[in-house]
Amino acid sequence: MRRTRILTAVLALAAGLLAGTPPALAADSTAKVSLAADTYTWKNARIDGGGFVPGIVFNRSEKNLAYARTDIGGAYRWQESSKTWTPLLDSVGWDDWGHTGVVSLASDSVDPNKVYAAVGTYTNSWDPKNGAVMRSSNRGASWQKTDLPFKLGGNMPGRGMGERLAVDPNRNSVLYLGAPSGKGLWRSTDSGVTWSQVANFPNVGNYQQDPTDTSGYASDNQGIVWVTFDESTGTSGNATRAIYVGVADLQNSVYRSTDAGATWTRLAGQPTGYLAHKGVLDAAGGYLYLSYSDKGGPYDGGKGQVWRYATATGTWTNISPVAEADTYYGFSGLTVDRQKPGTVMATAYSSWWPDTQIFRSTDSGATWTKAWDYTSYPNRANRYTMDVSSSPWLTWGANPSPPEQTPKLGWMTESLEIDPFDSNRMMYGTGATLYGTENLTNWDSGSQFTIKPMVQGLEETAVLDLASPPSGAPLLSALGDIGGFRHTDLTKVPSMMFTSPNFTTTTSLDFAETNPNTVVRVGNLDSGPHIAFSTDNGANWFAGSDPSGVSGGGTVAAASDGSRFVWSPDGAGVQYTAGFGSSWSASSGIPAGAIVESDRVDAKTFYGFKSGKFYVSTDGGATFTASAATGLPSGDSVRFKALPGVKGDVWLAGGATDGAYGLWHSTDGGASWSKLSNVDQADTIGFGKAATGASYQTLYTSAKIGGVRGIFRSTDKGATWTRINDDAHQWGWTGAAITGDPRVYGRVYVSTNGRGVIYGETSDTGGGGTDPTDPPDPTPTGACAVTYKITNQWSGGFQADVQLSNTGSSAWTGWSLGWTFPNAQTIAQTWNAEAAQSGSTVTAKNVGWNANVAAGSSVSFGFTGSWSGTNGKPTAFKVGDQACTVA
Secondary structure (H helix, E strand, C coil): CHHHHHHHHHHHHHHHHHCCCCCCCCEECCCCCCEECCCEEEEECCCCECCCCCEEEECCCCCCCEEEECCCCCEEEEECCCCEEEECCCCCCHHHHHHHCEEEEEECCCCCCCEEEEECCCCCCCCCCCCEEEEECCCCCCCEEEECCCCCCCCCCCCCCCCCEEECCCCCCCEEEECCCCCCEEEECCCCCCCEECCCCCCCCCCCCCCCCCCCCCCCCCCEEEEEECHHHCCCCCCCCCEEEEECCCCCCEEEECCCCCCCEECCCCCCCCEEEEEEEECCCCEEEEEEECCCCCCCCCCEEEEEEECCCCCEEECCCCCHHHCCCCCCCEEECCCCCCCEEEEECCCCCCCCEEEEECCCCCCCEECEEECCCCCEEECEEECCCCCHHHHCCCCCCCCCCCCCCCCCCCCEEECCCCCCCEEEECCCCEEEECCCCHHHHCCCEEEEECCCCCECCEEEEEECCCCCCCEEEEECCCECCEECCCCCCCCCCCCCCCCCEEEEEEEECCEEEEEEEEEECCCCCCEEEECCCCCCCEECCCCCCCCEEEEEEECCCCCEEEEEEECCCCEEEECCCCCCEECECCCCCCEEEECCCCCCCEEEEECCEEEEECCCCCECEECCCCCCCCCCCEEEEECCCCCCCEEEEEECCCCCEEEEEECCCCCCCEEECCCCEECCCEEECCCCCCCCCEEEEEEEECCEEEEEEECCCCCCEEECCCCCCCCCCCCCCEEECCCCCCCEEECCECCCCEEEEECCCCCCCCCCCCCCCCCCCCCEEEEEEEEEEECCEEEEEEEEEECCCCCECCCEEEEECCCCCEEEEEECCEEEEECCEEEEECCHHHCCECCCCEEEEEEEEECECECCCCCCEEECCEECEEC
């Protein structure tokens, strides 16, 4: 669940801020500061989505202008021409990391160039700063900020309710903001520049998810949760008179002002025992629609109702799509069709099993239909089809039993919006992506409408670890919530996250430096093993066994040759194994919870760090000895790595502002350390391909150097540093992991806590040459055999695996396999191969790492595609001019 992995990242950050004060080591007096400039291009390694989208906002006066908010990953603007999302808050810096959590958005219908964001991630101590309201007059291209005297909770319970921030549709200089934590209702009369509390608002809210939670997370008062204007009660330039406000109070959830906010009254006759998650006003129909749940969400909610309030008469009508007794969920997502008054939709946001539900009414809630119904249990009839070919991992690689289906319609579906200018377009957010349709009205005619991910450009994963092997896939990632991916092409969405097992969160991964096909990962799982291994560079996995007591992933290290592993799991002490973890033995001399890494040359040397002490093992992890070195950071907000190709060359970054904090280097396996005097603070360290003429690999770090926070590169062993990002590209907190690419000079992969994996490419070639992942021209000869297998199929889409065997007597140094689809199928995404298609004819060729195929060996690749009517298998394959045997 999303909360788990966000807390992991936040607590790691908190540890970095609050650690103790060890004595400092002697500084490296030879280091010099040189903050040079460089030009980098920054992109995301494409995953598309990966997290909770609690809010979608369409502008009411300009077509195709829409925004999305995320709980930790910033805000986005829709780009209609490319059907993609543009990130708007990448300029949020390290010190203001909490402002990547967006609790509400408001788009100005009077002046569509103006947009506002209420930002702040936590209302408790995890976020040290108060919230803010950010305002833009150029649609989020740049921002000004007003700090608030209280915190906001973009990642707190109740974050799917809203919108808490609203612009008066008649007098757009007036805005309202609902605050959490008992801080009440706030108003601005100068377009968000200054704010003051509405002193006479009668109820600050009282609902807490869990009053006994001593951390302050679940025990916070969720406060004022939405503001809605009735635009029909105002005229242009004059403040709207009727304003409705939702309050987190089970007995008193809706208030109204009829005099532009001068006085407020609880709406008489309203339902009690529920929280009003949304209040959507249809001025044309004269109704305020409200979706209710007994909980604040986004995870919980066991009962719910939907109501309609007639604004002219004050009449309340229960229009719930199903009887309360039949609900096991609450309602939240709520929208009306501005083109067709009387059309209203709602979601069962907390229906986790077997699926979420979406309801639709075209008669103001008098009658409803469902997105899916049971025929004869457990069989379902869907009004929709799902096409996830652009994000095939959304199937989770699952094969569930009815009534569950894959991909799911969703979960945590708290945002739902019909385009105010297009009755056919709807978007809704889930806990993993943003879905949409462009033929919604098929619902009313009885034909199926198509749901697809509408999420490209919106990257919302929390990154916990990164690896870039010297061969094979250029990037392996460890992620919160969706486990992690193997990227063979950074510009394409991988077909599937890591599976077998599928960790909810992968906490650490490593590969064998001299045998990169051997990869290990560890992570969290409610039940099942917490470690997995791969012998094909992360393409396929098998589970290892857990030592007794393991409760979470922790950190893991692979020997340089892949012959053994050291694991420091949660819930148990450090362990070691020879082979692939069929049995484990306890390591001695190192405390539980230590961070572990491997030497990248000596297969029997491993390293550990815990509470200021560095540990070394030279017997494969069986015994560790504490280094005599002192002055390293006393806390555990530390990340260290050994340099590939040089035994005993180790770099360590970390610390805290009230103690030792910086970057250290050891050339004797941690026996002694030098602290770089030109690095003020450092939180990560990674290595990449050396620059032309350089004798040492390129260093990368997320650090503060010369008083400036940023992403830095050094090509001279840390003597000088170049800041390679800029103020427009900061991405909040980037302290979890960083790595360069050993094959491409200047390429660096940066972790973020909510904006996915960012990678940078330099305009300075630095002698890097061509990308070795570019495949050679294939010229294979000799006999071949092919096995073509459809591994998953759904309405309109499928996934297939292809195994190509070299059955001749000579090795291949490149290969190209061709076939023709019998039923006009089309390929969408491929992995472990590059594919081109012309009509029904497909050519798949090797990528760089799998070009060589020895005689008697085979290579596998896969793809997703689309089909209609029949999905027959190809019957003939050729490698070059050679026809292959088909198994």
